[in-house]
Amino acid sequence: MKYRNIWEISMNFIPIAAFFLALLIGAIMIAILGISPLVAYQALLKGAFGSMNAIADTVVKATPLLFVGLGICIAFRAGVLNIGGEGQLVTGALSATIVCLAFPNLPGWILIVIALTVGLLCGAIWAGIAGFLKAYFNVNEILSTIMLNYIAAYGMNYLLRGPIMDPLQIELGSFIPQTARLTQAVDLPRLIPTRLHFGTIVAVVFAILVYIFLWRTTIGFRIRMIGQNIQASRASGINVQKYMVLAFIFSGALVGLGGAIEVLGVHHRIFTDGSVSGFTGSAGFNGIVAALFGQLHPIGTIPASLLLGALLTGANKMQRVVQIPSALIGALNGLIVLFVVGSEYLRRSQTRRMERTAKVKNISKNKNKMESK
């Protein structure tokens, strides 16, 4: 890639600047709460990277963010906003759990493959509903995906309080809404003796696959094309509706897979606290932040999810050490989104200005040529 000037190079650091600006505002908020920001951020840093376990936890936390972020990359590149990460994570996780509960006697690795596939498919279907409604009924996809989040969450609550509740909970009379622990045969292999599991590798492989998919395949090209210019795509004979639905399906498939991997790799069961984000820990929303932070590029989303994973893991430590609620990170994530989308304009207007000067230069160049003839 060639850069024309320093300004253009610096544009690529906007997300980093947004990140630090958000941290700065966070520091001010912490100071207002009467706590030293330095101490707080030190605790955060230590919580995220302080030990082998902390680093592993950061990576584990980043994994679902990467899956959601990849899904978001595909959808946003197609020009549709899939805000249904939460719901797709839940459907993916729930269906994978149900499969594992239903066939406990299958050999472990077969069950893992089936469970992950089912999770992927259910996530795809859940997002596909929103895609179908958007493409053929022109239903605003942001609203439909949000509604599907709530529907999935309440569906999960119903199942966990009744049909698939842990029999032990019923026996003990404690009625905690969660399933039984899945058979250990379906635990994803650990990489090192920490909580780090094989799912992380799957996520990184998928990041590369998504990159190849979007930039090296026809479907990927068409998906990006409808995102760039829907009229031109239609004029060139692309079935816009079909590719819109496909973008949602691929997007939801990745998120659903992420949900299934959360179950098999981390929790080994599904549980709820009644709210929408009880199981997901808001990964469905934070994944959007990761994708935007990674400039909607699958490879860029990898470090972006790591960074956000570190923030979230560190925030738990910060909450324990200096009593700053981890909700702070939620607020900062919102700010990061606002800064990143807000700064897009600067980038666009700068590009336009440069194009204009380039045009003027060309014209005068041609003029000179003509005159010299």
Added chain:
Amino acid sequence: MEAIIIGIARSAIRLATPYLYASIGETIGQLSGVLNLGVDGVMLMGAFSAFYTVLKTGNLILGLLVAIVVGGIFGLLIAFINVTLKAEQGISGIGVYIFGLGLSSLLFRTMIGTVQAVSGFSPLSIPLLSNIPIVGEIFFRQNILVYGAFALVPISWFILNKTPLGLSIRAVGQHPEAADSLGVNVVRIRYLTVILGGMLSGIAGASLSIALLNVFQQNLTNGMGFIAVALVYFGAWRPLSVLTGALLFSTVNAIQIWVQVKGINIPSDFTLMLPYIVTIVVLAAMAKRYVRPPKALNKPFERGE
């Protein structure tokens, strides 16, 4: 049976309040061409600030004013990002939502900590009217914020359709270039509508925390702000139709609460799910109608050179 229907109708009128404030505010903003999807986040901030003020001072009017100011500040922020910085409005709205959700949770955890109740606005019987059998009981023994929400419908209709300001708002949303060439300040109008929308979202939040539920907890609104945005589509950008939509939803809610209270044997998760399913079905059913959104909706205005 009659008592049940009166009870449900009465609570449906009450529950329409937050939807009405938020949806009317969003309608005005969208008519001027700005799609604000952060309503839910602003509602949460309004709900928190009103609740906190009332908890500390006991002054309901002050609580309401604080919510309006906080909503207005958020409106200003949204307007700056969407109008001045010309951001992609769908994504920035999600940013506002995440920010509002996080900030209100943070403030709640640090400044209040536990779920507490305050005594909110009490019902205000309107003389004479409240004595009409049935109707009086349903409509005229509500609290002041409920009356305000219903008054907002004709007021906003009048402003939008019968005043020069309303004409400017709609012109800016339909054809900003033309409006600009006629001397309408597009940017100013859009700031005005979005800030107004923020204030109304603030009131919507306050109506939950100091008039209807009288508590605050994390994510109190539970997606109500998004339903409010959906109602704008349902109402086809007309205040009167938005009212119909709000009443539809509040009735669904009222029935759902009644079912739960009565302990009727339907899993509560299904009844809680109902409003969200209704939203999707309604959006799909409405989409094929011959109603066009404002032409410049979601499009930043850029002056030609």
